[in-house]
Amino acid sequence: MSNRYAIILAAGQGTRMKSKLYKVLHPVCGKPMVQHVVDQVGELNIEQIVTIIGHGAELVKEQLGDACQYALQEQQLGTAHAVMQAGSQLSGKDGTTLVICGDTPLIKAETMSALIKQHEELKAKATVLTATTDNPTGYGRVIRNKEGHVEKIIEHKDATEEEREIKEINTGTYCFDNKALFEVLKNVSNENAQGEYYLPDVIEILKKQGETVTAYMTGDFEETLGVNDRVALAQAERILKRRINEYHMRNGVSIIDPDNTYIETDVMIGQDTVIYPGTMIMGSSRIGEDCMIGPHSEIKDCEIGNNTVIRQSVAHDSQIGSNVNIGPFAHIRPQSNIHDEVKIGNFVEIKKTIFGKGSKASHLSYIGDAEVGEAVNIGCGSITVNYDGKNKYLTKIEDGVFVGCNSNLVAPVTIGKNAYVAAGSTITEDVPGEALSIARARQVNKENYVQNLNINK
Missing domain, CATH: 3.90.550.10 (Spore Coat Polysaccharide Biosynthesis Protein SpsA; Chain A)
Incomplete structure (x- = not known):
């Protein structure tokens, strides 16, 4: 030769x-x-x-x-x-x-x-x-x-x-x-x-x-096809998209609506995974077997394990384990590591966080710059307060912690193993393991307040 x-x-x-x-x-x-x-x-x-x-x-x-x-x-x-x-x-x-x-x-x-x-x-x-x-x-x-x-x-x-x-x-x-x-x-x-x-x-x-x-x-x-203008560019995009989708379907991936599913060239997807319409899978993403992705999800440069479900959510540049349930309407931002059997629910945002096996943030939370242990429950509306206007700080939540709803964890702070944080608390100091931390104002009821207010009118 x-x-x-x-x-x-x-x-x-x-x-x-x-x-x-x-x-x-x-x-x-x-x-x-x-x-x-x-x-x-x-x-x-x-x-x-x-x-x-x-x-x-x-x-x-x-x-x-x-x-x-x-x-x-x-x-x-x-x-x-x-x-x-x-x-x-x-x-x-x-x-x-x-x-x-x-x-x-x-x-x-x-x-x-x-x-x-x-x-x-x-x-x-x-x-x-x-x-x-x-x-x-x-x-x-x-x-x-x-x-x-x-x-x-x-x-x-x-x-x-x-x-x-x-x-x-x-x-x-x-x-x-x-x-x-x-x-x-x-x-x-x-x-x-x-x-x-x-x-x-x-x-x-x-x-x-x-x-x-x-x-x-x-x-x-x-x-x-030679691409000389935007019309030909769109034509090439359509042809290659069809070619890519057919490749995955012939290799055991179910794509419910190939005309409305966008998968880039370097993506790898395991057998028996189902991709629903409106989904975009981009970059060097690797998706395991038996997953359900979409509808209307955006995955870019992520590694995803087996049996994971991601519905109507965005995930970029992150590792997501097996048997994870994400969405709807969750946002996994770059440098996050979601371990196995985790639940990230609706309107939850995760950023640059390790999220331990079996832990849950079921709804309406922001968890950024954090290390979350195993079997942690983060209640609705709770957030890690990671930014003081200049610098970002780390929040550590150890195994078995229960964080009540609408809690603010002001970093840098550590919540010890199996501790409880009462709902509505703003935590500014470390919480020892096994402790209950309550950080909220005492409730005061002013009786007859409305009646007196009306009299003053």
Whole structure:
């Protein structure tokens, strides 16, 4: 097997997106388009990946990191000109070079692998990835000779009316013999409607030299979609969302309404988990088996155990154990660790808190910057008062504590093991284990107060 290289074209600004964000950094199902491409190329046996950057170069490099090398295209003078910028890294090397655009987030590693395989088996100098579509407007057309071999590729703007009737299009993904590619690039001209150096012209030059040029047609046009504006971005989002949801359903996850369920690419979900409509599961979330998520829940970067239920709630960047019941309308904020068999009820907010096994906060509470032990009951309306306007402080609630309703635990404070806090208390000092703490004003009843008030009127 020959050496393999890849060039990813990601230099364009994407003016049709009408955005301050550079085109290839627009996300599809939570991941920038160019990251999708790099991830799929990374699944191939590629020795060296060079990404061509231009507009937003530093932001693209920040996103992709050391997954590839970079070459700068200072002026965007066409796709052939972009590929030329990789010459210092690749020119003169033996092997096969894959060229792919960074705005094709739906392309699969399997398709690129099949393209490379055919290219190498036929010992071609170039192989074009093609597809057919009923509406080829805007795409370069693949012109074949009588034998069915690729004769040339003509851009839409340069095509005749007859050529524009052709349904087979150039997807913008190619394989080349690497040495031949960089030799031929020297001969590409910009004598066309746009005054640019087109990469498809390499095909025509190779044909004139008598070299073998082939085409590999994918049966899935959607996979080759290039995103140039917000309409295409939404289309790519819809296609990838469907692909992701089908993947999970085929692996034993029940998604009640796939059209209204949003799951990002890196999410993992266990068998027999049920996802209800309106739910968004994002980032690197990991959800166990036999869970129930939703409806209308938002999960991001969370690790969730088995048999856990999360209804109409938000959870970010947290660990949630097994047999946990959350919601409805709860908010699990970042850096929380919810242990097994916990109940977090309606309108409860947890932030940067360890919540011990079997503990409960059933309704209307805020627990922030706290360590809650096992088998703790936190009554309705109770809060940890963790912020003095400058600094955050820790509240420790040890095992077996019962906190009565509408209590304020003013941090830093520790409630000892098996202690009781009377309802309505404002606790400002540590409570010893096994103690009952009452911190509220004595009740005073003023008899006949209303009657006297009326007399005074």
